[in-house]
Amino acid sequence: MNALIDILASAGLWAAVLRIATPLILGTLGALLSERSGVLNLGIEGIMTFGAMIGWLAVYNGADLWTGLLIAALGGAVFGFLHSVLTVTLGLSQHVSGLGVTLFASSFAYYVFRLMVPVTGTPPTIEPFKPIDILGLSSLPFLGPAFFTQTAPTYVAIVLAVVLAYLISRTPIGLAIRMTGENPHAAEAQGINPMAIRYGAVIAGSALMGVGGAFLTLSAFNSFFPTMVQGRGWICIALVVFASWRPERALFGALLFAFFDAFQLRLQTVLSGVVPYQIFLMIPYLLSIAALAAMARRARVPQALMQPYRRGER
Amino acid sequence: MRFERREHRPAALVVAAPMIAVAAALAVAGVLIALAGAPVLEAYWKILTSAFGSRLSVTETLTRASPLILTGLAAAVAFRARLWNIGGEGQFYLGAIAVAAASARLFDGWSSAAQIPLLFIIGAVAGMLLLLVPLWLRLRFSVDEVVTTLLLNFVSLLFVSMLIDGVLKDPLAFGWPQSEAVDAxxxxxxxxTRSRLHIGLVMAVAIAFAIHFVQSRTVFGVRSRAAGLNPTSAVFAGVPLGRTLVIVAMISGGLAGLAGTIEVLGVKGYVTSDLSPGYGYSGIVVAMLANLNPLGVVLAALFTAAMFVGADGMSRSVGIPTYIADVTVALSLLSMLIAVFFTQYRIRR
Incomplete structure (x- = not known):
């Protein structure tokens, strides 16, 4: 019991929560934006992998870190475009197209990585983002090290969640996205082009996923290795349902999830030798499944999610 | 420009679709090889000869195709009923570890004729159980099974990793996490002889024919298809939707578990956490390339296996990363989706 309280009272735990949450926030927002327009993007796992690789590769070849993130966003957008062509223009199954994009994006990422970076004993590293100090807040007792020792992309991700919440619920473009996701035929009757909206939402969402992946290699770690995304993309898809397709809840969901993850990581060291570490590693996946089961019926699903839109065809 | 639904799907186009898709995927892969500065034609030639050029390479390709046929069938059977089983990888591992445990602990000293059939059942049941969980979540809580089956892949692999590093760990493996070897x-x-090719191949092909028969000649085949085409009207037509999906899930999960079973009993003899080079995921591509046709699965599995075996050999001599095989296989999935679309639609200006 004391061990648990020690964990909760350590600033390191709370700092880890924000760090773990960042790629999930970005990925979940990306998936959410796309789904609000009616397109499920299961390409997320591969897009995050590609973003992690291409962002890292850019920095490894001399680009600065922000350029690395930008390139990851562009890389994500390219795969988002591919997914849009398949699911919006051709109206193919969003499930299968998304899985195809994941298989392609991740294997292409590994191919490019192997081609560009020779095999060595230890993976090559870059100089990742450093924690920034906002207005000297990091020197506050406890709160400082717990919440204000993050790298810049973490704060950007949190701000993005707020911006996206505003964009979706309060702006004309947000209304167009929501209408397209609920009823594309009605949206078209209002002079909105559902195809264009879906393309935009999927591409922008995929860019966010790419940045989420790049956070792993440019801030959380400093190198790239295959399978490093470890199902985070699928967890984001589950978090969208948990968040009932609302950005502010997505932020909360990602933080809650990251809290459990950070907590189990520390519990592992306390209970090492007693409980196999694999049990702890299963927790995030099992939690996601539990969250889905708890929320699936209650969540407000965009009514046209996964329904292709073809002009004049119902 | 717009798309117009064809009234009839031209048979020639339907047959040609997979070939066009594979050709397109190989063409894009050729561009990627060229961009890497390697001779493209030589790379293709090396892939072909490494996959089919000698007795050894042919048997290796067929050995690799055996579990792929089963995971491909697992996906094809499920997808036909719109049960999105993406958990083939996890079911493969659960089947593998179940037979490794049963053989090492329960059937020690039994005769082959007694234990092999029982092990097949155990492996299949293990795979089934893992798929029934997401199906139950779908039927009971309306949870999309795509995400749950995907997440369970990670759980399953961690579970296997725990067992082979714990209770089932082989003490003679120099500390490597690997399960005890199955009984001889x-x-x-x-x-x-002088190959790794085992009777699992015959079994997999026989199962493909059996599934083809079930799907085209039985009431259950019609029901599972109806459940996929339109669940709501299927219910009105008297199809017991829940029961049909449970049977589909048992077949699908069972086949993926069986794939893990034959890989352990036929090839490796023990379980490691890299037993499968993504057989579960490749099975999805195999199923789509076959357009969900069980007999087509056999051919698609052969192509996919040849790509992987061929790319291994090509990589050694031309110096292109073996990941080109994964890229080509993924590309052939995407181009197959597009090719199938154009068998159903035509372009109108």
């Missing part, structure tokens, strides 16, 4: 009597008979 549990190993599958070889099809050819």
């Amino acid at each position: 009597a549990a190993r599958l008979p070889k099809l050819l």
Whole structure:
């Protein structure tokens, strides 16, 4: 019991929560934006992998870190475009197209990585983002090290969640996205082009996923290795349902999830030798499944999610 | 420009679709090889000869195709009923570890004829159970099974990793996490001497024919298809939707578990956490390339296996990363989706 309280009272735990949450926030927002327009993007796992690789590769070849993130966003957008062509223009199954994009994006990422970076004993590293100090807040007792020792992309991700919440619920473009996701035929009757909206939402969402992946290699770690995304993309898809397709809840969901993850990581060291570490590693996946089961019926699903839109065809 | 639904799907186009898709994927892969500065034609040639050029390479390709046929069938059966089982990888591992445990602990000293059939059942049941969980979540809580089956892949692999690093760990493996070896009597008979090819291939092909028969000639085949085409009207037409999906899930999960079973009993003899080079995920591509046709699955599995075996050999001599095989296989999935679309639609200006 004391061990648990020690964990909760350590600033390191709370700092880890924000760090773990960042790629999930970005990925979940990306998936959410796309789904609000009616397109499920299961390409997320591969897009995050590609973003992690291409962002890292850019920095490894001399680009600065922000350029690395930008390139990851562009890389994500390219795969988002591919997914849009398949699911919006051709109206193919969003499930299968998304899985195809994941298989392609991740294997292409590994191919490019192997081609560009020779095999060595230890993976090559870059100089990742450093924690920034906002207005000297990091020197506050406890709160400082717990919440204000993050790298810049973490704060950007949190701000993005707020911006996206505003964009979706309060702006004309947000209304167009929501209408397209609920009823594309009605949206078209209002002079909105559902195809264009879906393309935009999927591409922008995929860019966010790419940045989420790049956070792993440019801030959380400093190198790239295959399978490093470890199902985070699928967890984001589950978090969208948990968040009932609302950005502010997505932020909360990602933080809650990251809290459990950070907590189990520390519990592992306390209970090492007693409980196999694999049990702890299963927790995030099992939690996601539990969250889905708890929320699936209650969540407000965009009514046209996964329904292709073809002009004049119902 | 717009798309117009064809009234009839031209048979020639339907047959040609997979070939066009594979050709397109190979063409894009050729561009990627060229961009890497390697001779493209030589790379293709090396892939072909490494996959089919000698007795050894042919048997290796067929050995690799055996579990792929089963995971491909697992996906094809499920997708036909719109049960999105993406958990083939996890079911493969659960089947593998179940037979490794049963053979090492329960059937020690039993004869082959007694234990091999039982091990097949155990492996299949393990795979089934893992798929029934997401199906139950879908039927009971309306949870999309795509995400749950995907997430369970990670859980399953961690579970296997825990067992092979714990209770089932082989003490003679120099500290490597690997399961105890299965009983010698549990190993599958070889099809050819001096090769790794085992009777699992015959079994997989036979199952493909059996599923083809079930799908085209039985009431259950019609029901599972109806459940996929339109669940709501299927219910109105008297199809017991829940029961049909449960049976589909048992077949699908069972086949993926069986794939893990034959890989352990036929090839490796023990379980490691890299037993499968993504057989579960490749099975999805195999199923789509076959357009969900069980007999087509056999051919698609052969192509996919040849790509992987061929790319291994090509990589060694031309110096292109073996990941080109994964890229090509993924590309052939995407181009197959597009090719199938154009069998159903035509372009109108």
